[in-house]
Amino acid sequence: MEELKTILNEIIKDKTGYITFLTGAGISAESGLPTYRSIDGIWIKGTKYHRPEEFGTFKYFSQEPEEVWQYNLFWKKMIAEAQPNAGHLALTEIESLLADRFRLITQNVDGLHQRAGTRKLYEIHGSKQKVRCSNECSEPIDFPENVKFKEYTEDLTPEDIDYLKCTKCGNWLRPNTLWFDESYNEKNYHFDTANHIADHTDILFVIGTSGSTTLPVNIVETVKIRAKWIVIINLENDTYFHSILKGSKKLNSFQESSTVALPQLKIIMEEIINSSIF
Structure with a gap:
């Protein structure tokens, strides 16, 4: 993760846009769901x-x-x-480190992020x-x-x-x-808010999701245009997100579980924020 550390060092010091996390069913699978x-x-x-x-x-x-x-x-x-796992808990710690720059958009409807203590999150599937x-x-x-x-x-x-x-x-x-024959809206599914976050994101972490629903795909497409980097953390390396980002110099991809990768990411961010350089 040395290259990612260099990227994050630059982004965190910039103190501008959001550092956003988009999670899917993969992170909760490690809690047994x-x-x-x-x-x-x-x-x-x-x-x-x-x-x-x-x-x-x-x-x-x-x-x-x-x-x-x-x-x-x-x-x-x-x-x-089910219980929140190390990935959920690491995101809560990352939220504490990043404060107002942290945003979490989740496709999951299980509430495990909240039970782990995360507060600044948006459940786009309810x-x-x-x-x-x-x-x-x-x-x-x-x-x-x-x-x-x-x-x-x-x-x-x-x-x-x-x-x-x-x-x-x-x-x-x-x-x-949200059911299959229904549409996203702001009232129940944070449609406008999610798009606003995407428009103001500097780096997006896509965790445990393959890209099978429209709003997450739109978020990634928007961030691809605006943001500095997109990081995919997934046990699979052939998701739809990989295909739409293929060849992009903004893509970093880690074929790793969220319970391993996110605690490592938390440590990297902690080191950057606590360093004398920062």
Whole structure:
């Protein structure tokens, strides 16, 4: 990471734009949460008979709300059992080091970054910790405490169903997450904010994400034009992000896990900030 240290030394001393981190399912996989499309992925485990693009939609939820909630309560159980890992914790320490220059944009909906202590983050795919009325009659609220998490073979109880209805209009509550047939917006998914951050980023770290959704790709494309550097940290070296950045002199790529790379990155930043040169 010597070349990266030189780059960071220059960027940190400049004291101008954001130092931004974009995280995906790969960082949470190291906490035991399966990624979406791998062999043991969350869609396969929870939706045996459906393609993600069919099941993970508002249209399907409108037709089969109990089935979708059954799957989400299984996912909630896995999230509750997971713990932030060394990568999550390193990002929290990096936030303390960088102060106002730190920004974290995450595609993850599990809340592990918050549980690790990170504060300046933007969940562009929403959060499993919140629900909102499917009729959009009110603002998102905390997940109902009385609804118990389940194995994916367990059915909802009548009590679960009651607590998963909007107290204002009586319609089903829905997970406060972005589905495949929905569009990004600022209100629920920080669309404008994420693009603003990209426009003002000096270096972007892309961690544990392959580039399968549009807003993260747009962020990388924007930063590619404006920023000094993009750093990919991923166990795979053939993601879509690698392909769109191929040949770019701004790209640094590390085929490494986030639990190894991010603590090392934290140490580098700490050394730069504490050095007499800085």
